[in-house]
Amino acid sequence: MKNRLKVLRAERDWSQQDLAQRLEVSRQSVNAIETGKYDPSLPLAFRIADVFGLAIEAIFLRD
Amino acid sequence: MAWPRSTRRYTVRLGVSMTLYVVTLVAGVYLVNQRHVSGPILWPLALLPGLAIVGAFYAIGMLIVETTDEFLRMLLVRQVLYATVIALSAATIWGFLENFALVPHIPAFYWAIAWFAGFGIGGFINRLTLGASGQC
Numbered sequence: 001m002k003n004r005l006k007v008l009r010a011e012r013d014w015s016q017q018d019l020a021q022r023l024e025v026s027r028q029s030v031n032a033i034e035t036g037k038y039d040p041s042l043p044l045a046f047r048i049a050d051v052f053g054l055a056i057e058a059i060f061l062r063d
Numbered sequence: 064m065a066w067p068r069s070t071r072r073y074t075v076r077l078g079v080s081m082t083l084y085v086v087t088l089v090a091g092v093y094l095v096n097q098r099h100v101s102g103p104i105l106w107p108l109a110l111l112p113g114l115a116i117v118g119a120f121y122a123i124g125m126l127i128v129e130t131t132d133e134f135l136r137m138l139l140v141r142q143v144l145y146a147t148v149i150a151l152s153a154a155t156i157w158g159f160l161e162n163f164a165l166v167p168h169i170p171a172f173y174w175a176i177a178w179f180a181g182f183g184i185g186g187f188i189n190r191l192t193l194g195a196s197g198q199c
Binding site: 024035 | 131132133134135137192193194195197
């Protein structure tokens with residue numbers, strides 16, 4: 001699944017570690033999601049949406 | 064960054080298991096070879112090192128249970144699956160080869176070693192395919 005995590009992170013000038021801390025996950029997790037190697041669970045996707053203040057479909061896109 | 068609580072607990076559990084393994088194995092070998100212990104006391108002497116290794120399996124199982132990061136938990140589960148497939152496949156194939164007297168007999172505890180080798184291979188495959196090897 002494609003996502004806009006990297007762009008959204010860059011807009012806020014957050015490092016992967018910054019986002020990981022906000023989400024309470026590892027930096028490895030953020031990297032895996034960002035690079036499309038791992039699709040997060042629905043609860044984590046909602047947490048990501050909350051952190052960015054956006055709807056899930058504004059972050060994750062259909063392939 | 065500090066280790067997560069789950070990783071710290073895993074390290075302690077694994078450390079305790081491995082320490083017990085070494086102590087019980089050395090003590091058992093010493094008592095049998097030097098003190099010529101025999102009879103029913105051999106049962107606990109033989110069981111204790113094996114149970115210590117079971118402690119290592121328990122530590123890995125609890126790490127899966129206690130890891131809150133879902134991606135790291137998935138990496139661990141994949142590692143365990145690779146380890147299980149590799150160890151069971153090797154044990155099955157070796158067993159049939161042994162049955163036809165094509166290879167020598169090896170003690171069954173070596174399959175635990177094969178499992179841990181598979182666990183390491185699983186971590187390597189995770190690194191290659193997902194770019195991360197997880198916590199252990």
